[in-house]
Amino acid sequence: MPTRLVCSSSATNHDGRLSSCSWVHMTSHSGHLLPSHRLTVDPTQHPASSLILKLRRRDEVSADEERVIKELVQAPVCIAGGADIVSEGDRPISSTLLVEGFAARYKVLPHGGRQMTALHVPGDFVDLHSLLLKEMDHGVLALNECRIVKVPHALLRRLTETHAHLSRLFWLLTLVDGAIHREWVVGMGRRSAKSHMANLFCEIYSLLEVVHLAPDFEFMLPVTQNDLADILGLSSVHVNRVLQELRASELVSWVGGKMKILDWAGLRDAAEFDSTYLQLQREPR
Amino acid sequence: LGAEGLSQMPKYFFDAHDVYDLVDEVGVEFPDLQAVRRELARTMAETAVDLFPANPSLRELSIEVRDEARMVVLRAYLTFRTESGS
Numbered sequence: 429m430p431t432r433l434v435c436s437s438s439a440t441n442h443d444g445r446l447s448s449c450s451w452v453h454m455t456s457h458s459g460h461l462l463p464s465h466r467l468t469v470d471p472t473q474h475p476a477s478s479l480i481l482k483l484r485r486r487d488e489v490s491a492d493e494e495r496v497i498k499e500l501v502q503a504p505v506c507i508a509g510g511a512d513i514v515s516e517g518d519r520p521i522s523s524t525l526l527v528e529g530f531a532a533r534y535k536v537l538p539h540g541g542r543q544m545t546a547l548h549v550p551g552d553f554v555d556l557h558s559l560l561l562k563e564m565d566h567g568v569l570a571l572n573e574c575r576i577v578k579v580p581h582a583l584l585r586r587l588t589e590t591h592a593h594l595s596r597l598f599w600l601l602t603l604v605d606g607a608i609h610r611e612w613v614v615g616m617g618r619r620s621a622k623s624h625m626a627n628l629f630c631e632i633y634s635l636l637e638v639v640h641l642a643p644d645f646e647f648m649l650p651v652t653q654n655d656l657a658d659i660l661g662l663s664s665v666h667v668n669r670v671l672q673e674l675r676a677s678e679l680v681s682w683v684g685g686k687m688k689i690l691d692w693a694g695l696r697d698a699a700e701f702d703s704t705y706l707q708l709q710r711e712p713r
Numbered sequence: 714l715g716a717e718g719l720s721q722m723p724k725y726f727f728d729a730h731d732v733y734d735l736v737d738e739v740g741v742e743f744p745d746l747q748a749v750r751r752e753l754a755r756t757m758a759e760t761a762v763d764l765f766p767a768n769p770s771l772r773e774l775s776i777e778v779r780d781e782a783r784m785v786v787l788r789a790y791l792t793f794r795t796e797s798g799s
Contacts, residue, residue, distance in 0.1 A: 663755035664752060665741055668737060668740070
């Protein structure tokens, strides 16, 4: 029976970089739900599974490329919710793949104001760009308990020399990150708060759907109202108000960290959402 | 709502009166009323950007802040007034 190391859930603490989560052995025959019906990543799957789903949504990934990716992605570790995965000023020697959980890139201003500049979901490299950018100009925070894999830059650099197509696919990931940034800038600069928030929910759903974590328009969104304010660049009272508007229009429900899109067409209309920027078409890259 | 952790901060509820009458059933936590006032100033400004241009007949935004006992502890107003030149 195949056995894999998985990290058991534990109460999140907000003071340490690494959580106290313990490692347990778990067999993969344990009658788990089908991937398409889960809201969290199946711990018995290879830690690169979400990343491979993400790449396959955008292009063919050969069996050889899949093997190479799986070799790169080894030995997940746990990070407590609220802890930094990478800190501003760090010079990482590896790039971090998010296997499970949600993470956010953020900047903190001298007077204490915080802006989150990106959200990351399972299958995302949170700092693939650090391979070339060296010193981090922002931090990356675990929003809830995360499982991550650190992929050494030396291996990624070698990959760019031996696997041209895979390198382009990794390049594509950073380009999609950039496209998402553009959409956030448009939202902050030009959209109404309601449209901006609706856009964010459409985007998160679309990204989670790719990695099979949003069955029936339902997904985990483990962020607080204050986090959402820092993501959208709005005051938390305004976020509270706009959420109530979206609820009152029966577009979404959000209870206990679980979001359900009740009216996808209505939410898309409120957002004026166009998923082109997420590059969800499979084509040669 | 969301993944709220255990918190010692009091919760305040914000009922808005403008193009809608919104009763806040969820609330937001703040350390004290001073923090509420600071946040309200931002909220009013952000709401103004959304609502005044889109609703030409709207003249005023108001928010009533209630505490956990649902008593009103603060009222905030923002008025937009234009006057034609003669």
